[in-house]
Amino acid sequence: MTAQFRLVVVSAGTGDPSSTRLLADRLAQRVTALGTRKQLTVSVQTIELRELAAEIATALVSTHIGAKLQNAITTLHHADGIVASTPVYKAGASGLFTSFFQILDNDLLIAKPVALAATAGTARHALVVDDQMRGLFAYLRTIVVPTSLFAATEDWTDSALTKRIDRAALELVALMAAGFEKTVRDESWDRYQHEFGSAGGTELSIDLDSDLMRLAAGGSAN
Amino acid sequence: MQFGVFSVSDITRDPVSGETPSEAERIDAIVRIAEKTEEVGLDVFAIGEHHNPPFFSSAPTTLLAHIAAKTQRLIVSTATTLITTNDPVRIAEEYAMLQHLAKGRMDLMLGRGNTAPVYPWFGQDIRQSLPLALENYNLLHRLWREDVVDWEGKFRTPLQGFTSTPRPLDDVPPFVWHGSIRTPEIAEQAAYYGDGFFANNIFWPKEHYMRLIKFYRQRYAHYGHGTEKQAIVGLGGQAYIAKRSQDALNEFRPYFNEAPVYGHGPKMEDFMEMTPLSVGSPQEVIDKTLTFREHFGDYQRQMFLMDHAGLPLKTVLNQLDLLGEEVVPVLRKEIESRQDPQTAKPPTHAGRVRDKYGDQPARQPRPNANRGDNVTGGSPYQDTK
Numbered sequence: 297m298t299a300q301f302r303l304v305v306v307s308a309g310t311g312d313p314s315s316t317r318l319l320a321d322r323l324a325q326r327v328t329a330l331g332t333r334k335q336l337t338v339s340v341q342t343i344e345l346r347e348l349a350a351e352i353a354t355a356l357v358s359t360h361i362g363a364k365l366q367n368a369i370t371t372l373h374h375a376d377g378i379v380a381s382t383p384v385y386k387a388g389a390s391g392l393f394t395s396f397f398q399i400l401d402n403d404l405l406i407a408k409p410v411a412l413a414a415t416a417g418t419a420r421h422a423l424v425v426d427d428q429m430r431g432l433f434a435y436l437r438t439i440v441v442p443t444s445l446f447a448a449t450e451d452w453t454d455s456a457l458t459k460r461i462d463r464a465a466l467e468l469v470a471l472m473a474a475g476f477e478k479t480v481r482d483e484s485w486d487r488y489q490h491e492f493g494s495a496g497g498t499e500l501s502i503d504l505d506s507d508l509m510r511l512a513a514g515g516s517a518n
Numbered sequence: 519m520q521f522g523v524f525s526v527s528d529i530t531r532d533p534v535s536g537e538t539p540s541e542a543e544r545i546d547a548i549v550r551i552a553e554k555t556e557e558v559g560l561d562v563f564a565i566g567e568h569h570n571p572p573f574f575s576s577a578p579t580t581l582l583a584h585i586a587a588k589t590q591r592l593i594v595s596t597a598t599t600l601i602t603t604n605d606p607v608r609i610a611e612e613y614a615m616l617q618h619l620a621k622g623r624m625d626l627m628l629g630r631g632n633t634a635p636v637y638p639w640f641g642q643d644i645r646q647s648l649p650l651a652l653e654n655y656n657l658l659h660r661l662w663r664e665d666v667v668d669w670e671g672k673f674r675t676p677l678q679g680f681t682s683t684p685r686p687l688d689d690v691p692p693f694v695w696h697g698s699i700r701t702p703e704i705a706e707q708a709a710y711y712g713d714g715f716f717a718n719n720i721f722w723p724k725e726h727y728m729r730l731i732k733f734y735r736q737r738y739a740h741y742g743h744g745t746e747k748q749a750i751v752g753l754g755g756q757a758y759i760a761k762r763s764q765d766a767l768n769e770f771r772p773y774f775n776e777a778p779v780y781g782h783g784p785k786m787e788d789f790m791e792m793t794p795l796s797v798g799s800p801q802e803v804i805d806k807t808l809t810f811r812e813h814f815g816d817y818q819r820q821m822f823l824m825d826h827a828g829l830p831l832k833t834v835l836n837q838l839d840l841l842g843e844e845v846v847p848v849l850r851k852e853i854e855s856r857q858d859p860q861t862a863k864p865p866t867h868a869g870r871v872r873d874k875y876g877d878q879p880a881r882q883p884r885p886n887a888n889r890g891d892n893v894t895g896g897s898p899y900q901d902t903k
């Protein structure tokens with residue numbers, strides 16, 4: 297029997313097709329192919345942030361999560377692995393990309409394996425992934441694969457990019473297959489901070505045995 | 519069930535006329551709105567508490583005492599009274615005084631307040647907001663129930679032999695609603711004391727509040743105050759009404775689009791879909807409001823936000839006519855016929871006096887003679903030792 301994995305591609309590309317999406321798709325295809333070789337069935341779902349742009353902006357300035365955005369959140373909640381890909385604008389990840397991840401609950405992506413990718417018009421942006429994007433995904437407590445993907449214009453004709461895609465794909469498959477997320481969540485979920493209704497609306501346990509709960513029930517503050 | 523109107527006390531530019539009312543105009547208007555609330559047959563008027571412009575309501579008990587004096591049946595309340603930055607001793611005193619002047623026609627809703635800069639203005643820290651709220655209420659609860667309080671806590675100066683005066687009217691404390699939009703600890707505290715829980719659901723999707731209200735109901739039953747269905751729940755709502763729904767949409771849209779908090783954000787139709795906002799004909803408002811009890815269970819108080827976002831007084835008064843004449847009478851009838859017979863009656867002073875004393879006369883505390891030192895020794899009142 298083969299194990300089933302859900303890979304979710306998040307792309308902040310704006311063209312159709314965009315090079316950002318193209319890079320993510322090449323990685324996703326390699327993950328699927330490598331999975332098959334290792335008896336893993338990998339299904340791929342894609343979230344195009346471009347289609348959620350208005351709902352992302354609304355969510356940033358209010359508590360209002362639109363229907364399409366909620367679907368994306370639910371999809372990520374069920375992801376076993378994530379490919380997150382963005383164009384670089386003005387020496388940073390697209391605001392659409394960072395805005396989307398800033399909206400998510402802090403605990404939605406805990407321990408999920410992630411491969412990061414970025415595209416740019418010049419190689420001068422090459423360190424954006426490792427220097428800027430990793431921090432965001434560290435905050436979200438994801439596990440980011442060692443190889444980051446970056447493609448400037450000249451990289452698209454360079455076979456070294458393909459080699460890096462293969463590396464990142466294998467790293468992602470290895471993390472997914474190792475069950476890292478499941479182990480962390482099964483054995484350590486309570487050690488992370490949660491709010492009532494966080495983790496995309498699934499974190500509903502209430503600890504009645506806390507200092508604040510004792511204070512709520514007429515006790516005294518420590 | 520009680521129906522009422524609550525106001526944030528925002529002074530907002532009218533996006534249609536371009537006019538911003540003065541503080542004086544808006545304060546006069548709110549008194550008129552409260553009077554109108556009674557005239558059209560609604561039960562409750564509640565005002566928020568804020569300590570920064572563009573809001574006017576920094577001293578709710580002063581406003582509410584004035585309104586109580588100008589009305590006969592209306593219950594005056596808050597939405598909310600800040601249990602964090604107010605000294606609980608002052609809340610005990612001010613609201614007991616209001617309770618006397620209003621002859622019991624009052625209650626209050628407690629909230630934490632989410633404007634960070636307000637906290638240090640009153641010597642507090644928003645990072646301590648939750649334990650501060652919980653501890654302050656524990657003290658407030660005692661101040662209204664014990665003639666003499668010795669108390670020591672983390673946040674406030676200790677009290678030795680303190681008596682909060684005046685004692686509550688008929689020695690029955692004001693009814694308290696705990697307002698919360700996301701905090702299980704607040705729901706727990708409401709349940710522990712058998713107080714009301716108010717979910718101001720006007721901004722967020724209903725699923726969120728369904729979970730919190732369910733938790734409150736379970737804990738209310740756990741602490742032995744009654745069954746889950748007997749817990750005391752209040753809900754927020756927001757409406758703009760016109761005879762024809764297209765008129766309602768057209769008239770309200772400019773106000774919605776520029777409203778504080780949610781303006782410049784979601785589309786009005788999306789917001790209507792995901793929150794309790796009703797913009798439409800009386801029947802549409804009725805239909806939507808009737809779904810609330812299906813999601814949250816039968817409840818005791820439905821409040822509507824009617825006067826914010828720069829809506830001019832004339833429009834608000836017209837809205838209240840429609841709400842009071844065409845919406846609420848139908849809601850009362852429909853809800854009465856559908857309501858679970860177990861549902862608790864909405865809280866009133868008369869009902870709470872009856873619950874406490876039955877047919878016996880209520881306690882009327884009379885102080886002992888001034889001995890020059892009323893802060894030490896036994897009871898300050900003649901009927902207790």
